[in-house]
Amino acid sequence: MPQSTMEIEVPATGDGRMRLSEVIGALSYALDLTEGQPPGHGIRCAWIGMHVGRTLGLDADRLSDLYYTLLLKDAGCSSNAARLWELYGGDERIIKRDAKLLDTDSVVAVGKFVFQYTGPGEPLRRRVRRLLHVARHGDELADELVQTRCERGANIVRQLGFSDDVASGVYSLDEHWNGKGRAGKLQADAIPIHARIALLAQVVDVFHAVGGPQAARTEARRRAGTWFDPAVVEAFLLASSESRFWDGLVSADLDRRTAAMEPFAHVVRVDEDRLDVIAEAFADIIDAKSSFTAGHSRRVTGYTDAIAMQLGLRDNHRRWLRRAALLHDIGKLGVSTGILDKPGPLDAAEWKAVKRHPGLTEEVLSRLSIFRDMAPIAAAHHERLDGKGYPKGLAGDAITFETRIITAGDIFDAMTAGRPYRGPLPVADALALMEQDRGTAIDGNCLDALRAVLPRLEVAG
Numbered sequence: 001m002p003q004s005t006m007e008i009e010v011p012a013t014g015d016g017r018m019r020l021s022e023v024i025g026a027l028s029y030a031l032d033l034t035e036g037q038p039p040g041h042g043i044r045c046a047w048i049g050m051h052v053g054r055t056l057g058l059d060a061d062r063l064s065d066l067y068y069t070l071l072l073k074d075a076g077c078s079s080n081a082a083r084l085w086e087l088y089g090g091d092e093r094i095i096k097r098d099a100k101l102l103d104t105d106s107v108v109a110v111g112k113f114v115f116q117y118t119g120p121g122e123p124l125r126r127r128v129r130r131l132l133h134v135a136r137h138g139d140e141l142a143d144e145l146v147q148t149r150c151e152r153g154a155n156i157v158r159q160l161g162f163s164d165d166v167a168s169g170v171y172s173l174d175e176h177w178n179g180k181g182r183a184g185k186l187q188a189d190a191i192p193i194h195a196r197i198a199l200l201a202q203v204v205d206v207f208h209a210v211g212g213p214q215a216a217r218t219e220a221r222r223r224a225g226t227w228f229d230p231a232v233v234e235a236f237l238l239a240s241s242e243s244r245f246w247d248g249l250v251s252a253d254l255d256r257r258t259a260a261m262e263p264f265a266h267v268v269r270v271d272e273d274r275l276d277v278i279a280e281a282f283a284d285i286i287d288a289k290s291s292f293t294a295g296h297s298r299r300v301t302g303y304t305d306a307i308a309m310q311l312g313l314r315d316n317h318r319r320w321l322r323r324a325a326l327l328h329d330i331g332k333l334g335v336s337t338g339i340l341d342k343p344g345p346l347d348a349a350e351w352k353a354v355k356r357h358p359g360l361t362e363e364v365l366s367r368l369s370i371f372r373d374m375a376p377i378a379a380a381h382h383e384r385l386d387g388k389g390y391p392k393g394l395a396g397d398a399i400t401f402e403t404r405i406i407t408a409g410d411i412f413d414a415m416t417a418g419r420p421y422r423g424p425l426p427v428a429d430a431l432a433l434m435e436q437d438r439g440t441a442i443d444g445n446c447l448d449a450l451r452a453v454l455p456r457l458e459v460a461g
Helices: 020-034 041-056 060-071 077-088 092-099 107-117 124-136 138-159 164-171 193-223 230-239 243-249 254-259 272-287 296-310 315-326 330-334 348-355 357-366 375-379 401-416 427-436 444-457
Strands: 015-019 269-271
Touching (some): 015 020, 020 041, 020 060, 020 077, 020 092, 020 254, 020 269, 020 330, 020 357, 041 060, 041 193, 041 230, 041 243, 077 092, 077 124, 077 138, 092 107, 107 124, 124 138, 138 164, 164 193, 193 230, 193 243, 243 254, 269 272, 272 315, 272 330, 296 401, 296 444, 315 401, 348 357, 357 375, 375 401, 401 427, 401 444, 427 444
């Protein structure tokens, strides 16, 4: 590989000009994937919630914490995806999406939901067993799922460096004003104000998507005093009484409008260290989706960095490439866990769904200017030199050197880590199989570099 190819000009990223809110806002589109929500759900919730917070007269400190609570409210949602699929046997993204329309205070509504979404398409006997299990342990299972998500979300928020108030807002998202929510069973004013507003914003956005402004306002009124703080509902009704509220919610430049609502005095600028932390945190969100991918993104990043060092890439180039490796699978948040964890061969529809994930990776990363150059590089990790890869069928020189490095690390980790359909392969066997794909799927220089660095990485097997 010519040296000039290796020494590309790495774009300036964490130079202090980019706002932290822009980075988190762009990456919140990945969290929308985990919830099966239309793109921009997190941004729309921020628009709704910030109007409510301003109407309530929250000061700049609390508005700043509210802003990030709204953007990161779903940070822990990938952590219960595998358990949801295990319990219900269906696409957890659809279950999560439609559950947001459910009034859990209604026993009849909950019963209908469980019957409809448990074991779809399964043989009758297996479906009945699953239904009985969910019915008998419903409250216990719901508590488990919410607790997992809330704890994980709060931990991610802390990992990102936000305050305890933001973490508590995310942790308490599923608390209800009447004390019949989940997580801590908090009631009324004991629920953090950021959580009270975030829950309302979430429900408003979901009902607005299916029924428009009137449906959203009607649902907010209906749940006042049960799910919602009546004062928060009144603030929402006042804020949403103006047409510009709803016009803004569906505007093409909602990202920009929402970013402008962040309290100016609390704007945080992103440096290189903060970008690294953000990429690591979102890598953890990605890998939490499945027990079979736990640690995958960080391991691929380790292999990528070691190969890059062996091939002589400079420090700033390697740092940039590490972020691409950490985020290369962010599109998998938009694929059902039932497909990712399937223990047997995928059918045509399932394989088509899997092939979508690199494109989703590129879509999410391209939303942010500082990740735009790395987006196609991260998204091309399933392309092959012989043109038989996906999603674009790139071949030869159309596949960048940086992508080739990530691909080598990704294939090696996929082979040496356990998968639903097989156990981990020994290192020697994995390398032998990779050797068969030299020059067709795997760049030979990258494979040689991987072989050279493995002894010092102390890879088991």
